[in-house]
Each structure stands twice: as C-alpha cells, then as structure tokens.
Amino acid sequence: MPELEQPVMWIPRMDAIVSRWFASYDEARASLAAEGGYLLPYRSHFFVTSREGVRELGLDPADEDWSRIGFDWVRPLDQAAWLRLREQRLIAS
Secondary structure: OOOOOOOOOOOHHHHHOOOEEEOOHHHHHHHHHHHOOEEEEEOOEEEEEOHHHHHHOOOOOOOHHHHHOOOEOOOOOOHHHHHHHHHHHHHHO
16 A cells, blocks of 8 residues: 555644643653543654634544544554544645
8 A cells, every 4th residue: 555645733823732642652652541632743752632723624524534544643552543634734734
C-alpha cells in the first residue's frame, strides 16, 4: 500500500485548548487510557486533546468513527474508520 498523505493534526488555534503532550506514544496511550480524549500526532510527538481540539481541526468529535479507531489516530483499531476521518481532515485543511 502506498504511503498516504498525513494531514496536519495540530493548528495554532489549538493553543488556547489544554492538551496533554508526550514525547512517546506509550506515554500518550497511557494518558488516553487513564483520562480519555483523542490521541493525535504532531511531528515526532504525541498529544491527547479534548472535543474542542477535535472541533478546531474541522472534525466532529461525536463521529462514531472516533470510537471505531479507539480515539487513537496513531494506531487506529479500524483502518476504514481512520481513512474516513483522514479524508474529512484533509478536506477541512
């Protein structure tokens, strides 16, 4: 499968939203499991943001595909659901 274009998952408007930032995926994943949220990548880092952060990206935080991917953009449980969310993000950006 060819490498897919990765949309930008952090934008400057998200500065006003409190997100939890991590240097490693494992730390971010543990935070997601403990406190909930939406795990997203940014360059070589990871962050867990809120519903408001997802809205700033032009995505619907209530979309069932978030649940299907386990709220984890980096290692989604359902590839088809992730592809649908990815397409929405590309359109929004």
